[in-house]
Amino acid sequence: MILRKQFLEHVGQTSPSPMLVEVERAEGSFFYTPEGKRYFDLVAGVSVSNVGHANPAVVRAVQQQAADYMHVMVYGEMVERPQVEYARRIAELLPGDIDCVYFVNSGAEAVEVALKLAKRYTGRTELISMKRAYHGSTHGAMSMMGAPEGEEWKAEFRPLLPDVRSIRFNEFDDLKLITERTAGVLCEVVQGEAGVRLPNTEWLKALRARCTEVGAMLIFDEIQTGMGRTGEMFAATKYGVTPDIVCLAKAFGGGMPLGGVASRRDTLNAFTNNPCLGHITTFGGHPVCCAAGLAALNYLVDNHVVEGVEHKGAMFEESVRQHPRVLEVRRSGLLLAVELGKAEYLYKLMDLFKEVGIMSDWFLYCDTAFRISPPLTITEPEIEECCKLIHTALDRL
Numbered sequence: 001m002i003l004r005k006q007f008l009e010h011v012g013q014t015s016p017s018p019m020l021v022e023v024e025r026a027e028g029s030f031f032y033t034p035e036g037k038r039y040f041d042l043v044a045g046v047s048v049s050n051v052g053h054a055n056p057a058v059v060r061a062v063q064q065q066a067a068d069y070m071h072v073m074v075y076g077e078m079v080e081r082p083q084v085e086y087a088r089r090i091a092e093l094l095p096g097d098i099d100c101v102y103f104v105n106s107g108a109e110a111v112e113v114a115l116k117l118a119k120r121y122t123g124r125t126e127l128i129s130m131k132r133a134y135h136g137s138t139h140g141a142m143s144m145m146g147a148p149e150g151e152e153w154k155a156e157f158r159p160l161l162p163d164v165r166s167i168r169f170n171e172f173d174d175l176k177l178i179t180e181r182t183a184g185v186l187c188e189v190v191q192g193e194a195g196v197r198l199p200n201t202e203w204l205k206a207l208r209a210r211c212t213e214v215g216a217m218l219i220f221d222e223i224q225t226g227m228g229r230t231g232e233m234f235a236a237t238k239y240g241v242t243p244d245i246v247c248l249a250k251a252f253g254g255g256m257p258l259g260g261v262a263s264r265r266d267t268l269n270a271f272t273n274n275p276c277l278g279h280i281t282t283f284g285g286h287p288v289c290c291a292a293g294l295a296a297l298n299y300l301v302d303n304h305v306v307e308g309v310e311h312k313g314a315m316f317e318e319s320v321r322q323h324p325r326v327l328e329v330r331r332s333g334l335l336l337a338v339e340l341g342k343a344e345y346l347y348k349l350m351d352l353f354k355e356v357g358i359m360s361d362w363f364l365y366c367d368t369a370f371r372i373s374p375p376l377t378i379t380e381p382e383i384e385e386c387c388k389l390i391h392t393a394l395d396r397l
């Protein structure tokens with residue numbers, strides 16, 4: 001109780017009613033309170049803990065790297081093995097001729113860098129995003145929050161970036177708004193905070209073709225979809241479209257804060273001259289974070305975790321959609337939005353979930369659906385047990 005009181009007094013908040021669940025430890029698919037209550041974690045830190053909480057391979061890598069060296073010099077000057085090895089592995093796995101990673105600290109910073117890179121590389125100024133997009137909370141990333149939903153968050157912070165417009169996701173007609181003036185088009189491959197909206201693959205291909213035609217850079221935000229969440233290591237591969245720039249964060253750091261912007265070497269070189277130091281970041285690519293991310297990636301690959309994601313996602317989908325309260329399930333791999341149709345049901349369900357030992361959440365632009373995005377390492381017996389608890393809570397609604 002004392003800790004909760006001090007949390008409310010001394011830790012800055014952004015929500016009038018924080019969850020206030022105290023965490024003592026977390027392991028695998030669960031976290032535990034000091035009272036010993038266990039929660040199934042269906043949020044995973046918002047698609048961060050893909051390899052499970054306290055994954056021993058990641059813990060070992062963090063401990064080893066912290067003992068070897070932590071921060072040495074501002075990003076990009078020293079040769080640090082965890083950065084080099086991680087960048088090389090990521091380049092191997094990303095589609096097309098993307099061969100280089102610029103490391104940063106977070107998703108929003110990755111988006112900032114990608115927008116700057118598109119402007120710097122093309123010499124143009126217009127930036128385009130999708131309606132109902134979420135790309136982060138800094139001024140630049142916030143400018144790209146799709147209208148009209150994003151307006152609720154943006155209005156009080158204007159003026160934001162100029163020369164920004166938003167087009168409709170999956171709408172072929174809107175592609176003509178991308179022109180020779182456009183520096184970059186920023187797009188989540190699956191719209192996460194819109195409540196898991198899946199792309200029409202033909203539209204994604206047409207988006208790619210339009211960007212190529214007018215010379216605009218196609219930027220995929222894989223911050224939520226990357227590192228196996230959709231059932232492939234990257235959603236770009238799943239939906240068969242290769243962007244010019246990819247933004248990574250969340251699970252990219254294996255539970256540590258890390259972001260990345262991947263592109264071709266010659267594109268990223270735009271930051272090295274006229275002027276040089278096109279983006280500077282002291283802690284970007286921190287060696288401990290890179291070591292954690294690399295260990296997490298190796299864990300996913302060595303244990304064939306990503307190969308199991310589609311089946312696990314389907315298990316959740318088949319179970320929850322049988323409940324009469326559930327109107328629709330939208331899903332890509334282990335990223336699910338379970339639609340109840342009314343916010344009042346959702347808010348009540350969150351309390352019922354807490355009672356039965358489930359942590360879930362709604363989405364920034366969709367408070368009528370709840371989130372299922374557990375660690376990708378969740379086991380099949382755990383999914384069965386979790387689905388029973390979901391049904392118990394839904395029965396009480």
Ligand code: PLP
Binds near residue numbers: 108111136137221
């Ligand atoms: N892009 C997407 C698709 C996200 O879901 C998020 C965070 O939820 C971000 C960007 C921002 O990432 P961060 O919170 O690390 O700045």
